[in-house]
Amino acid sequence: MTTRIFGSGIRRREDPRLITGGATYTDDVQLPGMLYAAMLRSPHAHAKINSIDITSAVGARGVVAVYTGADIEGVLNGIPCAWVPPGADLVAVTHPAIAKDVVRYQGDAVAVVVAEDRYQAEDALELINVDYEILPSVTNPEAAMKPGAPQLHEDAPNNQAFHWVSEGGDTEAAFSAADVIVKDTIIQQRLIPNAMEPRSAVATWTKATGELTLWSTSQNPHICRFLASLVTGLGEHKIRVIATEVGGGFGSKIPVYADEMITSFCSMQLGRPVKWTATRSEGFQSTIHGRDHVEYVEMAATQEGKITGVRSKIYAGMGAYLSTAGPGVPTILHGLIYCGPYDIGATKADVYGVFSNATPTDAYRGAGRPEATFLIERLVDLLAVELGTDPAELRRKNLIPKFEEGHDVISGLTYDSGDYEPLMDMVLGHADYSALRQEQAQMRENGHYMGIGVTCYNEICGLGPSQVAGAVGFGGGLWESAIVRFHPTGKVHVYSGISPHGQGEETTFAQIVSDELGVDVDDVTITHGDTSNTPMGWGTYGSRTTSVGAGAMVIAARKIKEKARLLAAHLLEAAESDVEYRDGQFSVKGSPDQSKSIQEMATMANVAWNLPEGMEPGLEASAFYDPPNFVYPFGTHLAVVDVDKDNGHIVVRRYIAGDDCGPQINPMIVEGQVHGGVVQGIGQALWEHAIYDDNGQLVTGSMTDYALPRAHLLPNIESLSTVTPSPHNPLGVKGVGETGSIASTVTVYNAVIDALRPLGVTRIDMPLTPEKVWQAIRQGHGS
Amino acid sequence: MNIQLTVNGKAQEKEVDARLLLVHFLRDDLGLTGTKIGCDTSQCGACVVSMDGKTIKSCTCLAVQANGSDITTIEGVAPDGVLDPVQEAFWDNHGLQCGYCTAGMIITTVELLKKNPNPSDDEVREGLKGNICRCTGYQNIVKSVQAAAKVNRS
Numbered sequence: 001m002t003t004r005i006f007g008s009g010i011r012r013r014e015d016p017r018l019i020t021g022g023a024t025y026t027d028d029v030q031l032p033g034m035l036y037a038a039m040l041r042s043p044h045a046h047a048k049i050n051s052i053d054i055t056s057a058v059g060a061r062g063v064v065a066v067y068t069g070a071d072i073e074g075v076l077n078g079i080p081c082a083w084v085p086p087g088a089d090l091v092a093v094t095h096p097a098i099a100k101d102v103v104r105y106q107g108d109a110v111a112v113v114v115a116e117d118r119y120q121a122e123d124a125l126e127l128i129n130v131d132y133e134i135l136p137s138v139t140n141p142e143a144a145m146k147p148g149a150p151q152l153h154e155d156a157p158n159n160q161a162f163h164w165v166s167e168g169g170d171t172e173a174a175f176s177a178a179d180v181i182v183k184d185t186i187i188q189q190r191l192i193p194n195a196m197e198p199r200s201a202v203a204t205w206t207k208a209t210g211e212l213t214l215w216s217t218s219q220n221p222h223i224c225r226f227l228a229s230l231v232t233g234l235g236e237h238k239i240r241v242i243a244t245e246v247g248g249g250f251g252s253k254i255p256v257y258a259d260e261m262i263t264s265f266c267s268m269q270l271g272r273p274v275k276w277t278a279t280r281s282e283g284f285q286s287t288i289h290g291r292d293h294v295e296y297v298e299m300a301a302t303q304e305g306k307i308t309g310v311r312s313k314i315y316a317g318m319g320a321y322l323s324t325a326g327p328g329v330p331t332i333l334h335g336l337i338y339c340g341p342y343d344i345g346a347t348k349a350d351v352y353g354v355f356s357n358a359t360p361t362d363a364y365r366g367a368g369r370p371e372a373t374f375l376i377e378r379l380v381d382l383l384a385v386e387l388g389t390d391p392a393e394l395r396r397k398n399l400i401p402k403f404e405e406g407h408d409v410i411s412g413l414t415y416d417s418g419d420y421e422p423l424m425d426m427v428l429g430h431a432d433y434s435a436l437r438q439e440q441a442q443m444r445e446n447g448h449y450m451g452i453g454v455t456c457y458n459e460i461c462g463l464g465p466s467q468v469a470g471a472v473g474f475g476g477g478l479w480e481s482a483i484v485r486f487h488p489t490g491k492v493h494v495y496s497g498i499s500p501h502g503q504g505e506e507t508t509f510a511q512i513v514s515d516e517l518g519v520d521v522d523d524v525t526i527t528h529g530d531t532s533n534t535p536m537g538w539g540t541y542g543s544r545t546t547s548v549g550a551g552a553m554v555i556a557a558r559k560i561k562e563k564a565r566l567l568a569a570h571l572l573e574a575a576e577s578d579v580e581y582r583d584g585q586f587s588v589k590g591s592p593d594q595s596k597s598i599q600e601m602a603t604m605a606n607v608a609w610n611l612p613e614g615m616e617p618g619l620e621a622s623a624f625y626d627p628p629n630f631v632y633p634f635g636t637h638l639a640v641v642d643v644d645k646d647n648g649h650i651v652v653r654r655y656i657a658g659d660d661c662g663p664q665i666n667p668m669i670v671e672g673q674v675h676g677g678v679v680q681g682i683g684q685a686l687w688e689h690a691i692y693d694d695n696g697q698l699v700t701g702s703m704t705d706y707a708l709p710r711a712h713l714l715p716n717i718e719s720l721s722t723v724t725p726s727p728h729n730p731l732g733v734k735g736v737g738e739t740g741s742i743a744s745t746v747t748v749y750n751a752v753i754d755a756l757r758p759l760g761v762t763r764i765d766m767p768l769t770p771e772k773v774w775q776a777i778r779q780g781h782g783s
Numbered sequence: 784m785n786i787q788l789t790v791n792g793k794a795q796e797k798e799v800d801a802r803l804l805l806v807h808f809l810r811d812d813l814g815l816t817g818t819k820i821g822c823d824t825s826q827c828g829a830c831v832v833s834m835d836g837k838t839i840k841s842c843t844c845l846a847v848q849a850n851g852s853d854i855t856t857i858e859g860v861a862p863d864g865v866l867d868p869v870q871e872a873f874w875d876n877h878g879l880q881c882g883y884c885t886a887g888m889i890i891t892t893v894e895l896l897k898k899n900p901n902p903s904d905d906e907v908r909e910g911l912k913g914n915i916c917r918c919t920g921y922q923n924i925v926k927s928v929q930a931a932a933k934v935n936r937s
Contacts, residue, residue, distance in 0.1 A: 012877065025819075195881070196819075198820070280827075668877050672923055711909075711912050711914075
């Protein structure tokens with residue numbers, strides 16, 4: 001029996017190119033005769049464009065062309081939104097790639113300069129004169145819906161982009177009958193994803209064939225091609241999108257942006273390759289933001305601590321336009337998981353999607369689920385205070401008992417499998433929770449404030465069944481496909497439509513295929529990211545790459561194995577039913593010496609000298625996998641913080657992440673995903689905030705002003721796990737890319753509020769900067 | 784302006800604009816694209832290279848300021864194809880995910896360990912605070928640095 005490589009933390013095959021500077025990211029692509037594009041962006045949040053004078057720029061050194069909104073009119077269609085939740089009266093406003101009459105947020109493109117080099121293009125931007133008539137602006141989503149607020153779009157009165165209500169059970173009855181109701185106002189502040197690689201595009205138009213090739217920093221090149229086809233009017237068969245090495249995404253590289261389409265337009269106009277790469281500050285304004293909710297939330301419960309209802313009213317900022325998947329985030333990915341890991345009798349999400357003079361929002365790591373988990377877990381902590389019970393025990397009391405084959409919750413989902421309590425016990429035991437509570441009590445007596453946050457979560461990922469995608473208004477399918485091909489020498493090539501960008505799936509996919517086919521892992525190559533040589537796929541987001549993408553590979557590999565078995569039977573002159581497969585070998589039952597390896601069969605199938613009658617040559621298969629359900633990872637996280645009451649400074653002393661993502665293909669990679677997600681979530685709790693001033697100017701417009709997590713501010717994360725397989729995908733795996741950020745923000749937040757409770761502090765708007773904490777402590781004392 | 788410098792052991796002589804940034808000179812003129820641009824404001828460290836044995840952020844250094852200097856970029860860390868212990872340690876310990884910050888992290892680590900061959904975890908974290916990684920949460924980077932330190936000391 002050979003050893004399965006599933007479950008082994010082998011080193012990543014991606015790394016040799018990445019640690020030597022040998023990888024090719026989009027901005028590294030150099031083509032002969034390539035020009036450089038630079039965007040002129042609106043400095044105003046809201047303004048009418050009276051006129052644009054490009055005369056000086058056109059004549060500037062090195063400038064090849066300057067285009068404005070008038071030039072793309074009738075050539076480029078608007079940038080589409082591809083997620084329209086049903087029953088929400090969504091207003092699909094037109095989003096021109098280059099603004100012509102009105103700019104609606106700081107960063108809206110108004111012109112593009114194409115020049116021989118980057119510096120010349122940037123220089124010429126300063127020579128364009130735009131006559132703006134500044135209009136009143138609004139960036140806060142709740143304020144944007146108030147009477148008299150500045151209006152962004154004529155066809156969206158009150159700036160309402162949509163109104164989505166989802167109710168499970170009878171929330172009115174639950175709240176009427178409740179012994180206890182706790183309420184909170186939560187500001188899910190705007191965040192800026194900040195993948196380390198800025199967005200970039202290289203477009204090259206081949207006039208002779210009418211084909212466009214677009215290198216794009218995309219998490220989903222096939223969706224990019226699909227939408228680029230709608231924007232440019234070119235057929236998909238005439239567009240090739242290449243997501244070469246992509247330097248992180250966290251959701252921000254799902255959308256199809258105006259910039260990539262403008263870059264394509266420039267190449268098509270000029271017949272030369274054109275490159276555009278965002279500067280970081282440009283990215284801050286023009287790459288999607290995340291979160292941006294104003295939430296009024298409440299929870300109903302019995303005196304015994306049984307949670308009976310959760311409901312919300314939410315103003316979700318969409319920004320100036322609807323980004324590709326923007327409307328799906330605060331709705332489908334949010335309101336449907338209000339039960340979390342608990343049996344709750346009634347839930348209701350009442351969500352207004354709101355236009356405001358800010359950068360469009362879309363999926364950012366966790367996308368809707370961190371916000372949902374935050375409000376549930378915040379309310380549970382408030383309930384524990386109200387009832388005078390331990391917050392961990394209150395959670396335990398409400399956990400759904402173990403289930404293996406599906407559990408319906410009132411919000412409308414069927415959880416696939418769950419066993420919450422053992423993981424909770426493991427985390428509490430590892431932390432020595434009761435000792436921590438004792439320590440907390442002792443420290444308080446000495447005037448020191450430590451806090452403990454415990455969070456249980458259950459999230460929805462592995463997006464998802466295509467039928468559900470259609471039912472919830474997602475403008476595409478959510479299946480994946482793969483081609484698995486044996487070369488004549490027995491080496492294996494796998495082509496996937498999915499597009500990892502840092503998650504290491506070239507390695508995990510190879511592990512899976514290696515096991516399935518019984519070949520050495522180094523004999524397997526994974527190809528992804530180029531629409532011209534990979535089958536259709538919907539991309540890497542929503543923690544779906546392994547559960548859905550690998551599902552297709554496994555099915556294709558199993559098809560191949562069966563064909564190879566039939567060929568082996570033919571060559572061994574044995575009955576088909578007598579030939580069995582084990583660890584890469586086909587042998588005749590009862591005669592193990594009569595055997596053929598799968599790699600030999602690859603040779604024989606490819607040369608096709610002696611095939612069974614009717615068998616086609618070659619040894620490859622393609623498969624499409626449409627999962628029957630989402631997957632539902634779950635876990636318990638625990639944070640211990642120390643808060644300095646004199647200056648508001650917070651130290652995260654310990655962070656324990658207990659996560660169950662089913663069987664782990666590569667535990668080293670799983671742990672890395674947890675670390676990164678947890679830290680991003682801590683970033684939201686403590687530091688990160690996209691702040692607009694009253695004029696709609698992005699104050700935190702660079703890495704100097706926007707506080708990202710840094711090494712010296714963080715603890716080591718202690719990772720724990722249990723394994724509860726999903727019953728419905730071939731490997732039983734669940735996603736783990738987002739669990740960290742889903743759980744950690746509220747875990748740290750709850751820990752800080754827990755620390756400050758004796759000082760009368762019950763809430764602080766995030767991020768919990770020392771100044772805000774200090775102010776809250778002062779106010780808590782009634783000063 | 785004419786500049787002469789050594790990059791990864793190779794002498795270079797070029798005519799450059801006075802305003803050309805060193806990072807653009809390395810990437811666009813010499814084709815050494817392993818050095819990355821992450822922020823333009825000297826915050827993220829993706830562009831870190833070694834100049835005369837000291838790390839600098841090449842997005843805030845002019846090419847002409849590098850005249851006469853000896854530069855090492857990520858492509859020059861393992862010139863003969865044998866990985867440096869720091870590179871090996873990042874690979875062994877999953878010290879990278881998307882890889883975009885990695886060149887800067889590795890160059891910074893090489894210098895950090897030269898100055899302090901036996902750092903504590905806190906000293907490693909302090910030493911890396913000028914380099915931003917958005918993927919790893921830094922933990923496996925710290926582990927990588929410690930692993931490399933151990934190899935270097937042995």
